[in-house]
Amino acid sequence: MDGNYRADRCDLCRSQQADVLAHLATGRSLRSDRQMMAGDLCKLCCQRCGLVREGHSRQSDALIDCYTQDYRVAPDDYTFYTPGGPVARSTLFCNWLTTAFGQDRWRTLGRCLEVGAGAGALLAEFQQRFPDCALEGIELCAASAHQARRRGLRVRQGPLLQTADDRYDAIYSVAVLEHVPSPTRFLQELRRCLRPGGLLFLCQPTQDVPSYDVFFVDHLHHFGTDHLRYYARKCGFRELGFVVGHEWMPNFSLHLWQATEGAADAAWSGSRAETACAQIVSQVTTDMNRLNQTLDRLATAQRRVAVFGLNEVFALARAYSDLGGFPIVCGLDDRPDQPDLAKLGFPVVKPEACAAHGVNDIVLAVNKVYYPQLTSRLRGLGVGVHPVLN
Numbered sequence: 001m002d003g004n005y006r007a008d009r010c011d012l013c014r015s016q017q018a019d020v021l022a023h024l025a026t027g028r029s030l031r032s033d034r035q036m037m038a039g040d041l042c043k044l045c046c047q048r049c050g051l052v053r054e055g056h057s058r059q060s061d062a063l064i065d066c067y068t069q070d071y072r073v074a075p076d077d078y079t080f081y082t083p084g085g086p087v088a089r090s091t092l093f094c095n096w097l098t099t100a101f102g103q104d105r106w107r108t109l110g111r112c113l114e115v116g117a118g119a120g121a122l123l124a125e126f127q128q129r130f131p132d133c134a135l136e137g138i139e140l141c142a143a144s145a146h147q148a149r150r151r152g153l154r155v156r157q158g159p160l161l162q163t164a165d166d167r168y169d170a171i172y173s174v175a176v177l178e179h180v181p182s183p184t185r186f187l188q189e190l191r192r193c194l195r196p197g198g199l200l201f202l203c204q205p206t207q208d209v210p211s212y213d214v215f216f217v218d219h220l221h222h223f224g225t226d227h228l229r230y231y232a233r234k235c236g237f238r239e240l241g242f243v244v245g246h247e248w249m250p251n252f253s254l255h256l257w258q259a260t261e262g263a264a265d266a267a268w269s270g271s272r273a274e275t276a277c278a279q280i281v282s283q284v285t286t287d288m289n290r291l292n293q294t295l296d297r298l299a300t301a302q303r304r305v306a307v308f309g310l311n312e313v314f315a316l317a318r319a320y321s322d323l324g325g326f327p328i329v330c331g332l333d334d335r336p337d338q339p340d341l342a343k344l345g346f347p348v349v350k351p352e353a354c355a356a357h358g359v360n361d362i363v364l365a366v367n368k369v370y371y372p373q374l375t376s377r378l379r380g381l382g383v384g385v386h387p388v389l390n
């Protein structure tokens with residue numbers, strides 16, 4: 001990942017005409033690793049092609065620092081709790097990448113590269129399944145790359161493919177494209193590293209369906225399927241197939257492209273591609289305004305307020321509503337001993353212990369599917385319950 005990020009023109013169609021899609025003026029914004037950053041959130045929508053992008057330009061060194069030093073080193077792997085039992089993120093992505101377009105494509109690969117290999121959890125999974133394939137990785141974060149090498153994986157640290165005269169049969173990249181300053185440059189570079197006819201598996205958040213992705217300040221671009229299809233043509237690929245949504249990651253899409261001879265640098269044609277971004281921005285802005293009114297009322301009445309749900313919805317509300325500066329008496333969680341919860345700056349206890357903290361009201365910061373069950377349970381504790389999402 002090299003180069004500056006320029007907010008003044010669209011990376012895909014080069015148009016300089018854009019509308020402000022979101023401007024949330026709380027002075028805070030949220031990163032995808034749930035770290036809070038200083039500064040308002042601003043997202044733009046290209047008037048010509050509809051690609052949504054970050055509204056503030058960034059210098060290349062600031063971007064690189066963000067991923068090499070400052071970015072929270074992702075836990076080695078993440079666990080999805082499915083009805084069939086816990087599944088590691090690496091297992092899940094490996095299954096998806098290898099089965100979505102047929103497993104035979106993978107059995108015959110000689111050399112394969114993972115771009116953005118992190119600490120190597122996914123690469124290790126691939127290596128185990130395809131022992132005859134020469135797998136390599138590249139990773140910007142030195143600590144993660146070091147961790148991957150310690151587990152015996154061939155992971156190089158540095159910005160993307162500086163000196164690659166190597167040609168790979170396949171490249172895959174999961175959750176990277178949305179972070180790079182210029183997807184065009186990034187994809188052209190990947191194209192150069194593939195042999196003719198080589199395969200690129202790309203997986204990242206999709207804006208075909210509503211998600212909170214557009215509220216992450218470190219996601220510089222937000223793509224719909226039509227945008228990715230045009231990127232393929234622009235950067236020297238042929239789209240072989242795509243899948244929108246996985247059972248456990250409904251807001252991710254997976255694309256299979258093949259390296260072709262030469263790129264068609266045709267201008268964007270047709271009308272702009274619509275995404276779900278505007279809808280989710282309008283919905284969340286309404287929810288945050290309503291939450292502000294609720295918090296204002298609770299503060300005036302001098303109520304003691306706790307929060308149930310300390311994950312994504314909470315992070316969103318803390319960044320983009322007055323909850324960020326609100327005195328929270330305690331957090332409530334059924335498993336209050338999780339290490340992450342110790343860093344929140346207020347005590348975390350089981351919901352049943354909220355009386356001991358003198359709690360009068362609970363802000364419910366969870367996905368709406370849990371409302372019916374949780375609302376009756378928490379009201380049973382004799383407190384007011386105020387959902388964040390409507």
Ligand SMILES: [Zn+2]
Pocket residue numbers: 010011012013014015046047048049050051
């Ligand atoms: Zn555009």
